[in-house]
Amino acid sequence: MVHRKSGLAAAVLLACSPVAFSGDLQINGFMNVTAGALSTNKISQDGYDDEVSFDNGTLVGLQMTKQVNDSTSATLQLISRGSQNYETEASWAYITYALSDDTDIRMGRLRTPMFYYSDFLEVGYAFNWVRPPSIVYRMDMLSSISGVDLTHRFVAGDIDGSVQVYSGRFADDIDLYGDVYNIQMRRAAGLVLNMNYGDFGARVSYHQAAITMDISPDPSGRPLDQLAAAATLYNVGADFIPDEDKSKFYQASVSYDNGSQAVIAEWTALEHETAILNNDTAYLISAAQRIGDATIHLTYTATADDLKSGTVGNVQKLAKQKESSIILGTRFDYNSSTAFKVDIQYNDEETVNGKDGDSGVLTTVGMSLVF
Amino acid sequence: MTLFKLLSRFAIAVSFLAAAAVQAEVAVIVSAGNANNALDQDTIARIFLGKVSSFPDGSQAIPVDQNEGSASREAFSDKVLGKSSSQLKAYWSRLIFTGKGTPPKESGSDADIKALVAKNPNLIGYVDTSVVDDSVKIVFKF
Numbered sequence: 001m002v003h004r005k006s007g008l009a010a011a012v013l014l015a016c017s018p019v020a021f022s023g024d025l026q027i028n029g030f031m032n033v034t035a036g037a038l039s040t041n042k043i044s045q046d047g048y049d050d051e052v053s054f055d056n057g058t059l060v061g062l063q064m065t066k067q068v069n070d071s072t073s074a075t076l077q078l079i080s081r082g083s084q085n086y087e088t089e090a091s092w093a094y095i096t097y098a099l100s101d102d103t104d105i106r107m108g109r110l111r112t113p114m115f116y117y118s119d120f121l122e123v124g125y126a127f128n129w130v131r132p133p134s135i136v137y138r139m140d141m142l143s144s145i146s147g148v149d150l151t152h153r154f155v156a157g158d159i160d161g162s163v164q165v166y167s168g169r170f171a172d173d174i175d176l177y178g179d180v181y182n183i184q185m186r187r188a189a190g191l192v193l194n195m196n197y198g199d200f201g202a203r204v205s206y207h208q209a210a211i212t213m214d215i216s217p218d219p220s221g222r223p224l225d226q227l228a229a230a231a232t233l234y235n236v237g238a239d240f241i242p243d244e245d246k247s248k249f250y251q252a253s254v255s256y257d258n259g260s261q262a263v264i265a266e267w268t269a270l271e272h273e274t275a276i277l278n279n280d281t282a283y284l285i286s287a288a289q290r291i292g293d294a295t296i297h298l299t300y301t302a303t304a305d306d307l308k309s310g311t312v313g314n315v316q317k318l319a320k321q322k323e324s325s326i327i328l329g330t331r332f333d334y335n336s337s338t339a340f341k342v343d344i345q346y347n348d349e350e351t352v353n354g355k356d357g358d359s360g361v362l363t364t365v366g367m368s369l370v371f
Numbered sequence: 372m373t374l375f376k377l378l379s380r381f382a383i384a385v386s387f388l389a390a391a392a393v394q395a396e397v398a399v400i401v402s403a404g405n406a407n408n409a410l411d412q413d414t415i416a417r418i419f420l421g422k423v424s425s426f427p428d429g430s431q432a433i434p435v436d437q438n439e440g441s442a443s444r445e446a447f448s449d450k451v452l453g454k455s456s457s458q459l460k461a462y463w464s465r466l467i468f469t470g471k472g473t474p475p476k477e478s479g480s481d482a483d484i485k486a487l488v489a490k491n492p493n494l495i496g497y498v499d500t501s502v503v504d505d506s507v508k509i510v511f512k513f
Contacts, residue, residue, distance in 0.1 A: 030464065119469035120468050123468050126465045153422070259454065
C-alpha cells in the first residue's frame, strides 16, 4: 500500500503536465499469454497443477515515460497479472534525474536488481524461456523496492559496463507457499556491477536487508508459525522469529552470445540471520542455439538448503528443500515483436520439507509480445 | 484485385532494387559541420546500442534509425551491430522496460535521414551512398 502512493505521485505528475500526450510521452508495453500444466499433482511448480491453467503466467504491462525536461523523466509501469486476478498494480513508478550523460538517479518504486534477468523479469520477449527458472528466480514477491538508486555507465578500453547502487525499504503482505505473511525489509541496499566485452558478459551483485516477519509460534497456525512452535519446544524459539534480522543475497553470472550460440550460467546464494528461512544456494546453466527464426535451448537448474548447526539446524530440517530441473525449450520469433515458446521442464523434488519428494513434468506454452 | 497484384508486383520490384542498392553500399554519415572525420565500427555500434552518448571528440551523439523494414536498416543491423531485427528488439526490450535506455528514433528513409543529419551536427545516421551529398560526410562505409 505504501507503494501505491509513489505510483499515484508519478501518475499525478504525468496527468498534470499540459503536454502529457505530446511527442514527449513514450508508451511501451509487453504481454505474455501462457498456458501450462503439470504431469502430476505430487509436485508443485510455479503455481500449476495437473489441469491446464492460463492465468498463472499471463500478464500485460504498460509503461509510460514522460520526459519532463532535458535531465528529468517520470516513468510509470502498470502490470495486470493473471496470478493476481488481473488486478492492476503500479510495479514501478519513479522519477529519473540524469546527473550527467553517464549517470542517472532514480527515485520511487524500483525493481530490486537481484538477478541477471531482474530488470526485465516479466518481459517474456527479452528471454528464451517461458519464464526464468523459478528454482533460481525465487523471491518473486520481493522484486520491488521503494527507494533510490544510482546507475553509472562506463567504457574502459574494450569493456563497457555499469555500476548500480540502491537503497530503500519494502513492506507488504506476501504469499509464501500458499500462505500470507507480512514482511518488512528495512535498510535494504545493494551493489550491482555489470560488464560486457564483445560477446561476453559478467554480472556480480550483493544485496542485504533487515527482515521482520509476523511469525507467532502456533502449532495450528501457518506452516512457518508451526515451525516456530516446534523451535519453541526445543528452546530455540527466538531464533525463528525474524525481528530486524539481517539477510544477505549474493549473485554472480557469466554470459556469452555470438548471435547464433548463447550460454549463461548464474549462481545465487541466500544467507539469513533468522532461522525461519533456510539458507540456500541455487544456480542455472543454460545453452541456446539459434537457427533462423527458431531457438532451441537446454537448461539445468538446481537448489539445495544449507542448514544452521546444532538444535536450530535440527528444527530447520523440518523445512529442508532440495530440487533440480532440466528444461528443454524452443522459441520461435514469429515477427520482430512476437515470440512463440514451448518449454518442457522435468522437475525432481528430492527433498520437500525434510521428506523425500516426487518428480514430474511441467509443460508451458507461451506467446510474448512487445509493443 | 488486379490493382492489388500490380501493387504487390511493384513492391517486389522495389524490394529487389533496394536489395541491389544495399549490395552497392551503405554509409554512416554525420553533418558536414561535425568535427569527427572517421569513426570505427565499434564506436558506431556503441552509439547505436546506447552504450555511449558522445562522439570521440566529446560532443553529444544522437543516433537516428531508419524505419523498420528498410533495406539500409537491415544491412546496418546485420553488418555493423551484428544483430538480427529480432535480437535487436530483444536487446532494446531489456533496456526500455528498466528505464536504462531507449532505441534510436525511427526517422524515415535514406533521404529523410540525410536531410535530418545534414541539419544537426549531433546526429548520426546511415544511408545508401547514392543519397550522400556535400551537406553530410561519410565516417564509415560497409
